[in-house]
Amino acid sequence: MVLNLTVLNIFMLKKIIYQRLCPTKTIKVIFVDKLNCETFLKTGLKIDNLHYDPEPAKPNTQPVQCxxxxxxxxxxxxxxxxxxxxxxxxxxxxxxxxxxxVKCINCDEQHMATSKQCKEYLRNKEKIKKTIFE
Known part of the structure; x- marks a missing residue:
C-alpha cells in the first residue's frame, strides 16, 4: 500500500558525546498536518522490505531554568x-x-531557586502543559 503523506522536513537527531554533536539512529519527521502524522504513526514506514514502527515524540513539560x-x-x-x-x-x-x-529569587519563599515546589516553577510548568495539550 502506497500512501501519499506530505512531509515538511526530516531531521537526524544528534546527541552530545564528549562535547561533540554525534548522529543517532533516530529521525524526526515533521508533517504538514495532524492527519498525515497520525496516518504515519498507524502505518509505519517500509524501506527495502524492512518495517519500522514510529513513535510519537514525547513533549518536554519541564520549564527551562537558567x-x-x-x-x-x-x-x-x-x-x-x-x-x-x-x-x-x-x-x-x-x-x-x-x-x-535559603531564599528563592523567583518567588521570595524560603526554598532554593531550583525547588520543584516553587510557585514560579509550577506556573511555568502549567503554562507549558497548556501550550502542548491545547
Missing amino acids: YKCCKFGHPAKYCKNVEICNKCSGSHAANICTSTD
Missing part, C-alpha cells in the same frame, strides 16, 4: 544577567555561598 541567574525561560548559555546564587539569592555563585538563609 543556572546562571536562576530565572525561567532561557538557558545559561544565552543569559546576559548577573550570576545569582540558587540557595540565598545573593549575587555570587552557589558553590561559594556561605549563607545559612
Whole structure:
C-alpha cells in the first residue's frame, strides 16, 4: 500500500558525546498536518522490505531554568544577567555561598531557586502543559 503523506522536513537527531554533536539512529519527521502524522504513526514506514514502527515524540513539560541567574525561560548559555546564587539569592555563585538563609529569587519563599515546589516553577510548568495539550 502506497500512501501519499506530505512531509515538511526530516531531521537526524544528534546527541552530545564528549562535547561533540554525534548522529543517532533516530529521525524526526515533521508533517504538514495532524492527519498525515497520525496516518504515519498507524502505518509505519517500509524501506527495502524492512518495517519500522514510529513513535510519537514525547513533549518536554519541564520549564527551562537558567543556572546562571536562576530565572525561567532561557538557558545559561544565552543569559546576559548577573550570576545569582540558587540557595540565598545573593549575587555570587552557589558553590561559594556561605549563607545559612535559603531564599528563592523567583518567588521570595524560603526554598532554593531550583525547588520543584516553587510557585514560579509550577506556573511555568502549567503554562507549558497548556501550550502542548491545547
